[in-house]
Amino acid sequence: MKILAFETTCDETSAAVLEGRALRSNAVYSQVPLHRKYSGVVPELASRAHLEKIPVVLGGALGRAGIRTPLKRGAVGAVAFSRGPGLPGALMVGRVAAEAAAELAGAPLIGVNHLEGHLLACEFEKGSASRPLQFPLAALLVSGGHTELWHARGYGDYKVLGRTRDDAAGEAFDKVAKLLGLDYPGGPAVEREAAKAKGKGPEFPRPFMPGTRDFSFSGLKTAVSYYLAGRLGQDFYKRGGRLPPGEIALVCRAFQDSVVETLVKKTAETARSLGLERIAVGGGVSANGALRKAFARLEGFEVRFSEKAYCSDNAAMVALCALRRLEAGKYRNSLRVDPGLSDPCW
Numbered sequence: 109m110k111i112l113a114f115e116t117t118c119d120e121t122s123a124a125v126l127e128g129r130a131l132r133s134n135a136v137y138s139q140v141p142l143h144r145k146y147s148g149v150v151p152e153l154a155s156r157a158h159l160e161k162i163p164v165v166l167g168g169a170l171g172r173a174g175i176r177t178p179l180k181r182g183a184v185g186a187v188a189f190s191r192g193p194g195l196p197g198a199l200m201v202g203r204v205a206a207e208a209a210a211e212l213a214g215a216p217l218i219g220v221n222h223l224e225g226h227l228l229a230c231e232f233e234k235g236s237a238s239r240p241l242q243f244p245l246a247a248l249l250v251s252g253g254h255t256e257l258w259h260a261r262g263y264g265d266y267k268v269l270g271r272t273r274d275d276a277a278g279e280a281f282d283k284v285a286k287l288l289g290l291d292y293p294g295g296p297a298v299e300r301e302a303a304k305a306k307g308k309g310p311e312f313p314r315p316f317m318p319g320t321r322d323f324s325f326s327g328l329k330t331a332v333s334y335y336l337a338g339r340l341g342q343d344f345y346k347r348g349g350r351l352p353p354g355e356i357a358l359v360c361r362a363f364q365d366s367v368v369e370t371l372v373k374k375t376a377e378t379a380r381s382l383g384l385e386r387i388a389v390g391g392g393v394s395a396n397g398a399l400r401k402a403f404a405r406l407e408g409f410e411v412r413f414s415e416k417a418y419c420s421d422n423a424a425m426v427a428l429c430a431l432r433r434l435e436a437g438k439y440r441n442s443l444r445v446d447p448g449l450s451d452p453c454w
Contacts, residue, residue, distance in 0.1 A: 109185035109434070110173070112209055113427035114162070116202030117194025117222045118253065119149045121161045124423035125173035125184070126431060129237040133172035134424040137161045140293060147286040147294075149252075155197030162205050169423070179212040188430035191219030192449030193254065199445040207443060218430045218439050221452045223249050223256065224266070225425035226390035228432065229414040237428050241412070242386055246379040250371060250399075251391035252278030252293075255323045257378050260388070263432045264454030269378060270321030277367055278393045280325035284332050284363050289350045299396055301360035309358025310335055312366045314373075321378055328366055332359065364398055372402045379409060388412045395419040 110132070115122040119139040125132040139157050143149050167177060175183050189206035192199060203219070210217040227247050231237045247258040247266075255272040275283065278295055285294030290301065312331050315324050336359075340349035351359065379387055387409050393399065395416045403411045418425060433439040438454050 110175070110183070111186045111188060111427045111430050111434075112169075112184040112213070112215075113188040113423040113430060114166075114202040114206045115190050115222075115225075115421050115423040115426050116158045116162070116198045116205075117190045117192070117421060118198060119143060119154050119157075120421040121158050121165050122421065122423035123162070123166045123169035124427050125169055125175065126237075126424065126427035127173070129431075131232065131235045131237070131424050131427075132174070133169040134422055135165045135168040135172070136420075136422055137165050144292045147292045148282055149195075151195045151197060154195055155201060158198050158201040162201060166205065166209075179209055181212070181214040184209075184213045184215050186215050186218055186430055186434060187213065188218045188220055188426050190222040190225065190426050191444055192222060192446035194222055194447060196445070196447045199447060203443065203445045216439065217443065218433060219444060220426055220429035220433070221449060222421075222426075223254060223391075224452050225429050226251065226414070227258070227260065227388055228428045229390050229418040229422070229425040230388045230412045231428060232415055232418050232424065237431070239412075241388060244382075244384055245386035245388050246375060246382065246384050248371060248375045248387065248389045248394075249391045250277050250389070250393040252276060252282065252295075252393075254391065255325070255371075257321050257375060258452065259382060259384075263436060264438060266452045268450070268452065270323065270374070272323040272325065274324050274326040275329060277323070277325055277371065278391075280329050280367065281393070283329050284360075287333055287336060287345065288356050288359060289348075290356070295393060295396060298360045298364055299398065301357045302364045302398065305357040305361035306354070307358070309355070310362045312362050314366050314370050316370060316373065321374065323370070323374070325367065328363065332363055335359065364396075368396070368399050368402050371399065372406065376406055376409065386410045386412070390414050390419070392420045
């Protein structure tokens with residue numbers, strides 16, 4: 109069976125075709141250049157860009173998969189789309205495109221949880237879903253908009269154990285990068301600068317939040333802001349004040365160390381408390397090299413990351429979610445889009 113999938117939750121427009129467990133195509137258009145001058149995603153601009161680019165992306169995905177356009181009845185066996193969580197306007201573009209494709213192909217329409225996609229992306233290896241996850245496991249899903257801990261007991265059987273109470277980890281990276289005058293997106297920019305750091309720098313707090321599995325990174329962002337105000341003056345941002353390059357690198361390293369230590373420690377403590385020996389990490393922030401190295405140093409756990417090509421938003425992971433539901437016989441046609449989707453279970 110061929111599954112056509114759409115991903116439009118935020119600022120990547122993507123379409124993919126999965127045939128069996130082989131990924132035939134995964135076309136992605138990134139809106140980063142569009143949003144860079146705003147140092148963050150502008151929802152209305154994102155929605156319009158999805159609307160403009162989805163025909164091009166869809167055509168590319170179908171062409172690479174050897175599927176002729178326009179879609180004919182029976183061309184694909186199922187159509188999937190991310191129904192949430194995400195930006196309302198962006199989600200609607202994906203839903204409408206998927207609805208039209210399903211109607212043309214006479215195929216069932218399956219709405220899936222975007223965050224489940226980040227978890228199942230860990231199964232891809234060199235273009236094939238050849239690394240099935242072994243359950244039960246603890247899942248850390250960490251991206252620009254979300255930071256969540258799940259107890260994954262099987263496909264479609266997930267319990268949310270903790271989530272961010274304010275800024276997600278990726279959002280904190282973006283905001284700190286903006287404070288430091290670095291480029292957007294902030295995650296890669298901060299990581300590059302942190303790698304240049306030499307010598308002793310500042311120390312920032314670790315927001316462990318004892319007694320809870322939730323996360324909070326807004327205070328850490330504020331700590332960076334206070335440090336910069338102390339070095340450059342209270343109105344440093346308004347004046348365009350910037351630290352010397354060497355000190356920027358030290359601040360980036362200190363901030364990144366705090367985020368990484370917090371994510372790793374809370375995930376490991378959660379896994380131990382549940383008697384779990386497996387951990388899976390997905391989402392855009394999971395591409396961070398320091399985070400990967402820190403998890404690799406953990407003893408007593410089997411840790412799985414998705415390949416870097418599948419860390420950011422993509423339709424391949426959406427197609428795989430649909431495949432797992434079809435294999436289990438647990439799916440229904442769904443036109444619902446939900447920006448605040450909180451229940452990841454089937």
